[in-house]
Amino acid sequence: MTDAGFVIAAYGVILGGLALYTVTLWRRLRAAASRDDEGR
Amino acid sequence: MKTRILGFVALAAVVSAAIVGLFVVPPDLNQGDAQRIMYPHVASAWLAYLSFGVTAVGGVLWLWRRDLRFDAVALSGAEIGVMFTAFAIWGGMMWGRPVWGVFWQWEDPRLTTTALLLALYVGYLLLRRLTEDPERRATRAAIVGLVAAIDIPIVHFSVEWWRGLHQTATIASPERALDPAAPMVFVGTLMGTLAAFSLAWLYLMIRRYELARAELAREEEARRGRLRAVQAAAANLRSQEEAAR
Numbered sequence: 001m002t003d004a005g006f007v008i009a010a011y012g013v014i015l016g017g018l019a020l021y022t023v024t025l026w027r028r029l030r031a032a033a034s035r036d037d038e039g040r
Numbered sequence: 041m042k043t044r045i046l047g048f049v050a051l052a053a054v055v056s057a058a059i060v061g062l063f064v065v066p067p068d069l070n071q072g073d074a075q076r077i078m079y080p081h082v083a084s085a086w087l088a089y090l091s092f093g094v095t096a097v098g099g100v101l102w103l104w105r106r107d108l109r110f111d112a113v114a115l116s117g118a119e120i121g122v123m124f125t126a127f128a129i130w131g132g133m134m135w136g137r138p139v140w141g142v143f144w145q146w147e148d149p150r151l152t153t154t155a156l157l158l159a160l161y162v163g164y165l166l167l168r169r170l171t172e173d174p175e176r177r178a179t180r181a182a183i184v185g186l187v188a189a190i191d192i193p194i195v196h197f198s199v200e201w202w203r204g205l206h207q208t209a210t211i212a213s214p215e216r217a218l219d220p221a222a223p224m225v226f227v228g229t230l231m232g233t234l235a236a237f238s239l240a241w242l243y244l245m246i247r248r249y250e251l252a253r254a255e256l257a258r259e260e261e262a263r264r265g266r267l268r269a270v271q272a273a274a275a276n277l278r279s280q281e282e283a284a285r
Contacts, residue, residue, distance in 0.1 A: 003073040003138050007062070010077040010134035014084065014127045015058060018240060021123055022047075025247050032254035 043246050050243045053236035065229045074138040079233040081131030084124045087241045091121030096189035099182030111178035112252035116245050118164050125158045148204035153195045160188035
């Protein structure tokens with residue numbers, strides 16, 4: 001693999017991981033909020 | 041609303057930092073393009089330290105004040121710290137292969153102590169799942185979080201204390217921050233990436249804390265529900281006994 005390949009792999013996983021974690025967090029928060037609504 | 045604005049600002053900052061790191065800053069004279077990995081790698085490592093520091097402080101405050109909001113802060117720091125530690129390790133591996141010739145070397149103290157840091161805080165998160173009692177869980181987690189935090193300075197100073205593949209810190213002291221070993225264009229980009237990632241860190245910490253509070257409230261509601269069910273069953277039993285007499 002070339003240097004560019006390693007750079008893309010590093011940035012791809014880090015930025016992609018940040019985005020994935022953020023989206024997962026939103027979904028978990030939304031699920032928690034909907035459970036609260038059901039509880040009321 | 042303010043948190044949402046922070047989220048948009050953080051997104052714009054991280055995208056801008058990535059564009060600068062990938063396309064604007066010149067490649068390093070010796071390492072070429074591989075050196076571009078330094079920006080998210082170092083920023084991730086610093087934020088991992090900060091996250092685990094927050095976990096330790098949250099743990100101390102829980103032990104002192106017995107307020108579960110501090111445990112929620114500690115949990116948020118641990119989960120986000122694990123993510124940033126994984127990013128730092130991954131970035132380091134992708135940088136190490138073209139520069140050192142290997143992805144990983146267990147003899148290197150920085151690499152090994154960082155792997156230990158990741159394992160300790162994954163253990164912290166797993167430990168939290170062992171009990172449903174919020175107070176017992178918070179106390180156990182606080183103790184483990186404090187013990188695990190001992191590894192943070194060991195990771196940081198490992199490059200000074202022992203010999204290994206990993207370079208020593210580029211910016212380790214205020215004097216070197218003003219006169220760093222690396223060119224200013226690289227240091228400026230690193231600082232910009234750190235600022236952008238820090239905004240993302242702050243946004244994620246706020247959101248994770250909100251989730252932890254919501255989970256605590258749900259646990260409390262479930263506990264009260266169980267208590268009400270037990271009280272109703274006991275009352276029912278008493279009335280049956282009285283009817284039998």
